Amino acid sequence: MPELPEVETVRRGLAPHLVGARIAKAQTKRADLRFPFPKRFAERLEGRRVEALRRRAKYLLAELDDGYIWVTHLGMTGRWSVIGAKRQPGDFYYAEPPNPAHTHVVLDMEAGRKGEATRLEFNDPRRFGYMDLIARDAFDSHPWFKGLGPEPLGNEFHAPYLAEAFAGKKANLKAALLDQRVVAGLGNIYVVEALHRAGIAPARAAGSVSKPRLEKLSVAIREVLEEAIAVGGSTLSDYASVDGAQGGFQQRFRVYDREGARCVTPKCGGAIKRAVHGGRSTFWCAKCQR
DNA sequence: CGATTAACCTGGAAGC
DNA sequence: TGCTTCCAGGTTAATC
Numbered sequence: 084m085p086e087l088p089e090v091e092t093v094r095r096g097l098a099p100h101l102v103g104a105r106i107a108k109a110q111t112k113r114a115d116l117r118f119p120f121p122k123r124f125a126e127r128l129e130g131r132r133v134e135a136l137r138r139r140a141k142y143l144l145a146e147l148d149d150g151y152i153w154v155t156h157l158g159m160t161g162r163w164s165v166i167g168a169k170r171q172p173g174d175f176y177y178a179e180p181p182n183p184a185h186t187h188v189v190l191d192m193e194a195g196r197k198g199e200a201t202r203l204e205f206n207d208p209r210r211f212g213y214m215d216l217i218a219r220d221a222f223d224s225h226p227w228f229k230g231l232g233p234e235p236l237g238n239e240f241h242a243p244y245l246a247e248a249f250a251g252k253k254a255n256l257k258a259a260l261l262d263q264r265v266v267a268g269l270g271n272i273y274v275v276e277a278l279h280r281a282g283i284a285p286a287r288a289a290g291s292v293s294k295p296r297l298e299k300l301s302v303a304i305r306e307v308l309e310e311a312i313a314v315g316g317s318t319l320s321d322y323a324s325v326d327g328a329q330g331g332f333q334q335r336f337r338v339y340d341r342e343g344a345r346c347v348t349p350k351c352g353g354a355i356k357r358a359v360h361g362g363r364s365t366f367w368c369a370k371c372q373r
Numbered sequence: 374c375g376a377t378t379a380a381c382c383t384g385g386a387a388g389c
Numbered sequence: 390t391g392c393t394t395c396c397a398g399g400t401t402a403a404t405c
Contacts, residue, residue, distance in 0.1 A: 085398060117381065117400085141399075159398050160383080185383085209382045211399060254375060263400085270398055319398065320385075361377060364396090 085141060085157040087235070087268030088311035089322050089330065093163055094138045096325035100165055100192060100201045101133045101145060108191040116187060117158060117213040127216060128153065128190070140231050140267035151216045154227070158211025160321045166202040168326040175315055175331050178323035181206035188214070208321070231267040235304050240266060242298040249289040256292065257285035257365055269304070272317055272339050275366050277304045279338045284372045285365050310335065338366040346371055
């Protein structure tokens with residue numbers, strides 16, 4: 084269930100092992116994930132030094148020293164693990180180790196920032212994840228990236244932007260926020276949670292929402308993402324960070340997966356509803372979301 | 374244009 | 390103990 088906060092958590096966990104380090108050995112265990120790996124993928128990774136690890140929307144971007152960007156999308160169940168990472172019992176629980184039958188990429192790193200040689204494994208039971216190597220100067224025109232909207236935690240995302248993006252739109256708000264061309268990185272959980280915090284019904288036509296409400300919405304989106312990142316994202320079943328730690332934000336869901344429960348908004352207490360739209364569950368409080 | 378369905382895959386939970 | 394059905398973080402194409 085990697086949405087923006089989960090991908091960001093993985094990025095932060097992976098960075099100390101990747102950035103500044105050279106890939107000593109790369110192995111793929113099959114020819115494809117959701118899509119075929121690029122030609123000679125493993126060979127092209129071997130010997131490369133990772134100069135930076137960034138995130139765009141739900142993609143991880145590793146900038147290599149040969150001018151290529153190595154892209155990973157985690158799909159639904161993709162997981163990067165640092166093998167042998169010390170598990171430090173802290174605020175969060177630990178996930179089951181991934182099933183080795185679904186480990187598809189193995190990287191042996193030379194020394195990273197921490198000075199340790201580590202093994203990194205990509206595991207993905209459903210194989211909705213995907214990877215590619217994109218030349219840096221072709222990145223902006225690449226089909227996965229050229230149409231993406233602004234980062235919701237970036238400076239270009241604010242109420243006036245939403246007003247412009249939604250102008251004349253008859254699609255419902257929830258669908259509009261899931262559209263990566265409008266804003267990049269939100270998924271089902273965080274859209275539903277942000278709409279609840281903003282007090283707006285998911286079925287509202289996007290173009291019909293007032294400016295003050297869009298202000299509330301833009302703030303709610305930022306807040307929910309920042310809170311989620313601070314606790315390592317949300318774990319429904321598969322997701323875990325690179326050291327096996329589960330997220331903590333699932334304990335703070337106000338509507339997601341809470342059908343029939345009472346709304347926690349002060350003085351509300353309405354019943355949380357669930358409906359399916361476009362094949363995905365939507366949760367909201369019929370009393371305080373208008 | 375917008376809404377819905379299916380497709381890509383596996384595994385876990387629930388129902389009978 | 391089976392077996393079947395439904396469901397899940399994402400993305401994209403086809404169809405109505």
